Amino acid sequence: MATEVLMPALSPTMTEGKIARWLKSEGESVRAGDVLAEIETDKATMEVEAIDEGVLAKIVIPEGTEHVAVNTPIAVIAENGEEAGAAENIAPASRAPQETPVKAPRPSPPPATSTITQRAVPPETEYTGKTRTMTVREALRDAMVEEMRRDDTVFLIGEEVAEYQGAYKISQGLLEEFGARRVIDTPITEQGFTGLGVGAGFAGLRPIVEFMTFNFAMQAIDQIINSAGKTRYMSGGQMSCPIVFRGPNGIAARVAAQHSQCYASWYAHCPGLKVVAPYTGADHKGLLKSAIRDPNPVVFLEHELVYGESFAVPDDPEFIVPIGRARIARPGEHVTITAFSRMVKLAMQAAEELQKAGISAEIIDLRTLRPFDVETVVASVKKTNRIVAVEEGWPFAGIGSELAAIMMEECFDWLDAPVKRVAGKDVPLPYAANLERLAVPQVEDIVAAAREVAYR
Amino acid sequence: MAVKRKSDSVKFADLGVSQQELLRYYGDMLLIRRFEERAGQMYGMGLIGGFCHLYIGQEAVVVGMQAALKEGDTIVTSYRDHGHMLAAGMDPKGVMAELTGRRSGYSHGKGGSMHMFSREKNFFGGHGIVGAQVPIGTGLAFAHHYRGNGLICVTYLGDGAINQGQVYESFNMAALWKLPVVYAIENNRYGMGTSIDRASARTDLFHRGMAYGIPGEQVDGMNVLAIYEAGLAAAEHARSGQGPIILEMMTYRYRGHSMSDPAKYRTRDEVNRMRTEHDPIEQVRHRLLEDGANEAQLKQIEGEVRDRVAEAAQFAQDSPEPDPAELWTDVLAEA
Numbered sequence A: 001m002a003t004e005v006l007m008p009a010l011s012p013t014m015t016e017g018k019i020a021r022w023l024k025s026e027g028e029s030v031r032a033g034d035v036l037a038e039i040e041t042d043k044a045t046m047e048v049e050a051i052d053e054g055v056l057a058k059i060v061i062p063e064g065t066e067h068v069a070v071n072t073p074i075a076v077i078a079e080n081g082e083e084a085g086a087a088e089n090i091a092p093a094s095r096a097p098q099e100t101p102v103k104a105p106r107p108s109p110p111p112a113t114s115t116i117t118q119r120a121v122p123p124e125t126e127y128t129g130k131t132r133t134m135t136v137r138e139a140l141r142d143a144m145v146e147e148m149r150r151d152d153t154v155f156l157i158g159e160e161v162a163e164y165q166g167a168y169k170i171s172q173g174l175l176e177e178f179g180a181r182r183v184i185d186t187p188i189t190e191q192g193f194t195g196l197g198v199g200a201g202f203a204g205l206r207p208i209v210e211f212m213t214f215n216f217a218m219q220a221i222d223q224i225i226n227s228a229g230k231t232r233y234m235s236g237g238q239m240s241c242p243i244v245f246r247g248p249n250g251i252a253a254r255v256a257a258q259h260s261q262c263y264a265s266w267y268a269h270c271p272g273l274k275v276v277a278p279y280t281g282a283d284h285k286g287l288l289k290s291a292i293r294d295p296n297p298v299v300f301l302e303h304e305l306v307y308g309e310s311f312a313v314p315d316d317p318e319f320i321v322p323i324g325r326a327r328i329a330r331p332g333e334h335v336t337i338t339a340f341s342r343m344v345k346l347a348m349q350a351a352e353e354l355q356k357a358g359i360s361a362e363i364i365d366l367r368t369l370r371p372f373d374v375e376t377v378v379a380s381v382k383k384t385n386r387i388v389a390v391e392e393g394w395p396f397a398g399i400g401s402e403l404a405a406i407m408m409e410e411c412f413d414w415l416d417a418p419v420k421r422v423a424g425k426d427v428p429l430p431y432a433a434n435l436e437r438l439a440v441p442q443v444e445d446i447v448a449a450a451r452e453v454a455y456r
Numbered sequence B: 001m002a003v004k005r006k007s008d009s010v011k012f013a014d015l016g017v018s019q020q021e022l023l024r025y026y027g028d029m030l031l032i033r034r035f036e037e038r039a040g041q042m043y044g045m046g047l048i049g050g051f052c053h054l055y056i057g058q059e060a061v062v063v064g065m066q067a068a069l070k071e072g073d074t075i076v077t078s079y080r081d082h083g084h085m086l087a088a089g090m091d092p093k094g095v096m097a098e099l100t101g102r103r104s105g106y107s108h109g110k111g112g113s114m115h116m117f118s119r120e121k122n123f124f125g126g127h128g129i130v131g132a133q134v135p136i137g138t139g140l141a142f143a144h145h146y147r148g149n150g151l152i153c154v155t156y157l158g159d160g161a162i163n164q165g166q167v168y169e170s171f172n173m174a175a176l177w178k179l180p181v182v183y184a185i186e187n188n189r190y191g192m193g194t195s196i197d198r199a200s201a202r203t204d205l206f207h208r209g210m211a212y213g214i215p216g217e218q219v220d221g222m223n224v225l226a227i228y229e230a231g232l233a234a235a236e237h238a239r240s241g242q243g244p245i246i247l248e249m250m251t252y253r254y255r256g257h258s259m260s261d262p263a264k265y266r267t268r269d270e271v272n273r274m275r276t277e278h279d280p281i282e283q284v285r286h287r288l289l290e291d292g293a294n295e296a297q298l299k300q301i302e303g304e305v306r307d308r309v310a311e312a313a314q315f316a317q318d319s320p321e322p323d324p325a326e327l328w329t330d331v332l333a334e335a
């Protein structure tokens, strides 16, 4: 039986090509791998090899022919020992895909949309149990301790997390309680230990990867986004990576540009990740526990300047805060102010100032940036008709920009003033004390922005 | 620490590999060869899109290594992954249907040639970023170590990938913590169009773990039994708590880097010489005939392989494209 040689597609974009040269002539025998012809594609000159052995029975398209469409028969190969005339007796090579549906291997999924907003966030039950006053630092540690007691697959890995007790003293006492098997000091090797964590996550463990600060996670961002974030999708849901990437994000105090950056919008941009940036002690604890239990990769953004702040924190080891819900930190009437992480504190202070001027601000602590709680913000703006979006990071393509877009889409007819952003200045963060202060949002910036949109 | 170079042929009988097993290796390698040839054809017909990296020429590496593994051992590799999946026992139908982007593919059409996985066969991908699979494989080994389950991970990487920084970050951690991992470098002499001597200051890659005390061995990667032998010893090394080990498989890819390779960086002569003098499948075929296997046995295997590949190709064309609603699924797991 003779077979047709079809004009092959030799690049992802090729639709037609030129037969530059035939290297075999009719009647010549060919072996698998022999070059039959040279073809000019849209990108390069490429060789077409014989797939099977046989005799080149007929050249259908002569050399020099241009614009030969992909899949056009260009030659006929006869099996060895076949009559040359066998070229007449051709088995047509299969061509276009035939859509004879086979039984679907899995049922059609229910219609869904993007994961920017959460589909079903579990309700947040009001906590009425005992609380203890503690710092955010201690709340984070307690969250890890409780989850590590609960589940042996949870472990903490990062630089200085064990013997040093944490570069920012978050993991105090963990090595003593859980030992070196589960509290693991790494070399300074961000891409390596992040990828290692991702691999362990694929294998069903629940790593907590601590970055000394998120600035250093840039060395590992490929593993966070490409490996942890995308593999579930690329595997058709077969693979999961239950992993937490945590550490301080944003500015610190006088450490200059390379050590001071907010990565919230970087990670929140990416489907496949969840992104959390809490402010209060209870939220740090409750959200970190949720993050550890979550079957997805969670980027957990902390803030060095918040670690030492004290809050009343629930004592119950079953207390958790669901990922995906914003929190009304202070109800108000005249203007909505959104913030996350340390900026919540400044927004609360701004609200006090505004109150003195007779402006009642509603402060929304976003807490989770992906999935984003559109509902809570929209409900607030429909009441106040004004919004100021505060963040420490740069303004361009930031969380505030996203909020402005959401407002256009969801609240256009409710807005009485343009959306106002308060963000870090568009410069690498300077070292000098006065310049640093100028570069980072201050309470007075928030107050001024709120007054501007309130026209007061 | 031992760093040895080995390329002379192995006395097969000494390895205790029966003719039965050798026939199986022959069939497994042939399946990969024929599968890849068919994938190349289907690419040419426009049935497969994007990047498609064929494994033709390198079949002995994965078949020899797989034979050295135990149930539960894990595997991870790069985008040149079809051979690894077939060797791991994944269904050619599901692999081919993924190549054609259909719903019956291993990733339901969402991963393509470079991104497939099988939890069942302990195959952890299929990764498109050169070198990224190396810390991931080290993490799989970490998980074996953490669980104390006596299993190992084989992490495959190319001669191009070997120059990525994260490879050495992984070597260091694996040696430091004595993780049960075999790093199998598939040295096919080229990373895309860059030959190894244009990319690597030292081209003997089995030395690359030396700074970390990781032993390395160079293996004739065209000889399935040499690979099996080296693989057994390496697996035993990793399994017994001695930490990582490197195998440098000296191999060769006959086809272009991907389907759109103009092949200007090497001569056809070079390719032909490897093909005619070192072909891994031909070597086993000869060995089998010398050892008294008959043509009929081989013909039967060849026929079975041809049928399996034809069936996979048909399946991959008949399977429908993914349901449009699949666009939105599998981004996140439900908490």
Ligand SMILES: Cc1ncc(C[n+]2csc(CCOP(=O)(O)OP(=O)(O)O)c2C)c(N)n1
Pocket: B080, B128, B129, B130, B131, B157, B158, B159, B160, B161, B162, B188, B190, B191, B192, B257
């Ligand atoms: C980080 C990264 N850089 C570049 C590429 C593009 N690329 C894909 S394969 C490849 C060559 C890799 O060669 P090697 O590791 O020897 O593997 P082989 O293709 O020979 O199997 C390159 C440069 C990539 N996928 N990822």
Ligand SMILES: [Mg+2]
Pocket: B158, B159, B160, B186, B187, B188, B189, B190, B191, B192
């Ligand atoms: Mg290579």
